[in-house]
Amino acid sequence: MHISFLLHNAYGIGGTIRTTYNLANTLAEQHDVEIVSVFRHREDPVFDHVPGVRVRHLVDLRPDTADAADPERLRPAEVFPHAEARFHQYNALTDRRIAEHLASVEADVVVGTRPGLNVHLARQTRRGPLRVGQEHLTLDTHSPQLRRTLRGVYPRLDALTTTTEADARSYERKMRLPGVRLQAVPNPVPAPAVEPSDGSGKWVVAAGRLAPVKRYDLLIRAFATVAAERPDWRLRIYGRGKQKDRLRALIEELGLYNHVYLMGAAHPIDPEWAKGSLAAVTSTMESFGMTIVEAMRLGVPVVATDCPHGPGEIISDGTDGRLVKVGDVKAIAGGLLDLINNDEQRQQMSHAALKNSARFDPARIAERYESLFADLGARTGGSAGGRMRGSLHRTRAALLGSAYAVRDAGHAALRKGRTS
């Protein structure tokens, strides 16, 4: 298959960008993959890509380029929706370049990676390629105006993917997208390049932007309870953000300066998780919950608030981590202390976390996308009946060489055969 991703800026840093590279790199083992970046503002991408992935741009914003000075950039975008968070970065030039790209794209599947680009995809992709939109945030976080726009346009997509089942259900409930396949596919998280944690350190680790939604204030307050009972345990919070001064003031006010440390940003973060024996996530909302998977992939069990949308779909409560009540300092402290005070249970959870988080490996996530793409291809071209199923089997075998994935696809093709 030839798969073409459309990304806001493949040269930047961020969750969606990292996820797209991880997925593209893995899909490139079997497929012809390109990442088309609407913008380019620097020489090289920050994230590595394998030689099989081509990265190119549509609008060059590096200094002294013709694009940077193009007067079309001064006229507002008409296709990119006004209600999208990044509307101000789009304009008549991006409208035109994206339209030209999608009108001529040489691909079997085009994948959009944010609502505004999914709108382009739905409206402007030439006849032929499958149109797959990805939702990396959640429906709840979109404004009513944006939801209205998407409701009108998304029916022209073949599929929409969300990062959680919970969000897929919201789309189903609130958006009514006839003929659009709604599918939750979690974000891929690669196997870490360092050994898992040995669980010996008396450290709790948290990592993320120091932003209000992460509620690190609750974590710090909870740690006051932890430190009172177990002064031998300490907390490290990695990340930077606007809340830093407030959080520091709270640490000092609570007299926790020997127990709670603001570590600043760390790249890569994997070696830092490996220093912990427990991780904590205390957010009020997580679109997915990437840090939970990252910690688990290092054998570090996570105590997380059971907030929308991701944690409950990643953590199996009591088996490979703990889910506690959102916004509840006592519950967070209790969850941490339970595992701090029970070495054996913590060790068991560490093993389970390592094992259970393997389902987020890019190879496994790529398989899910491959199944989706093959399934959609079969559905839309499925009039050939039996011949179709046979050739699909061959396709899957050729693409994956994995018995597991072939079996899945076979079932999917059979299901389709019966229903269509």
Add this chain to the structure above:
Amino acid sequence: MTQPTADQLLETSQRTFQPKEDAIPAPRADCIADSAGGLTFDVLDGGGSGRAHLVLVRRTAEEDVVRLPLTPVAQGRLRAVLPSGVELAEGRWETHIRVGDAEPRRLTPGINDLRALVDRSPDPGAARIAVRIPYTTKHGNLSVRSWLRAPHAEAGDLTLGQDRLTVRGRLYGAALAQGAHMELSAGREGPVLRAEVTAEPSVPGGFSCTVEHGTLTEGAWRFRLRPAGEEGPRVRLSRLLDDVADKHDVFHYPGTDYPPSAPSLHVRPAYTASNDLTLTVTPVP
């Protein structure tokens, strides 16, 4: 809308794909620390003829250079080992790779696995404490900070009260004897104070030191442990035994106004750029 059939999907998937020639990337080193103070560097073999070396350079008046052979290991990687026994003077060391007679190239950081350093607790009897912490410079390069102490006084938990500061610490390579005390000085020509030091028998080499705010005047006070009284060594009180190269921003402490009833001085502990403990005393505005 016409969608590709499975046959078309099959056909396109079989198109072979030629990887493009990659530009030579900046050489990147992964670094693993051991609990004794040794470091292992792994660099991707970039080819070239001649023997490869990892070159550590300390910029001082006279350039200090340490060369370590890089030898091939699995998966096209080269490895250099800096054992704790190899002397590395205190300071900041740049890392370079040099292959044969080619120009040395600056190394950039890959993965620093420093977990073995997190709660380092060396043998209190060790004659000398070697600390090497790899870090990323302002310009994004890989450097190593080195400390070499014999004996060494490690600062631990601090407790800042209204009237006094208590510092817990551990002494390595010496023992507390009669007359042990902490010497505080503010500048070369400034006054010198004495603070009480008591042994904490539950911790090998453990001690605690209490500084009464009432004894302080304005200035940036440094701590020197005198384990054997006036006659013995003067041991700088620093925080070195973990994975944090620059303590100042991470080990951050509140200040307090003294005296509480009618404050005239603001007292705040902090770490200096070389990770020595300091107590800054400034007038209350």
